[in-house]
Amino acid sequence: MNEIRVLLAEDHNLVRAGIHALIDTFDDITVVGEASDGREATRLARSARPDVVLMDIAMPGLNGLEATSRIVRSCPRTRVLVLTMHSNEEYVVQALRAGASGYLVKEAATGELHHAISSVARGYTYLSPSISRRAVERLMDTEATVGSPLDQLTPRQREILQLVAEGMSTREIASLLNVSIKTIESHRAQLMERVEIRDVPGLVRLAIREGLISSDH
DSSP states (O other): OOOOEEEEEEHHHHHHHHHHHHHTTTTTEEEEEEEHHHHHHHHHHHOOSSEEEOOOOSSSSSSHHHHHHHHHHHHOEEEEEESSOOOSHEEEHHHHHHTTEEEEETTTOHHHHHHHHHHTTTTEEETTTTSSSHHHHEEEEEETTTTOOGGGSSSHHHHHHHHHHTTOOHHHHHHHHHHHHHHHHHHHHHHHHHHTOSSHHHHHHHHHTTSSSOTOO
């Protein structure tokens, strides 16, 4: 096939530069853009139309899982390969449910990165060998994949939940999303009712537990 075009989505500059430099050593893969958060990744995916988005999970503003879901819906020919330090099965299940075509842990060898990108670009699903079989079994088990509090929220409510958990005020969120303060207040009240949490510390704990933000935020 032709040269594979890749978009990098990673919020740590040094890590992103290292991955870019590594991909530059591959003759058949080229980097066509870089993003430092999920919102930027979504925008660049729509404009650059890469074959593969190499997506981190824990990113500020809009996490990789939400960005993956948006990209898969708006760019059906673009595949998402999650590249993350998280290897526990809950993240794997969430990523695949969001529409990712592959899941690669950052401890992978150079050759595995090349193989993973090439595989998802060709339409296959790729999982790191270290990913447990149980994660895939859970994905296939419809009863096991139901029950996350986030399943009750709309994409916009999950986005606002992350921003609240990251410490942004209602006014700041309204400005970022270009909507009214009343709209944000309404979304916030609805999401708190649906997850049955009444205070910000509780929302922060939920966001950490569900992988919207990292525990060291």
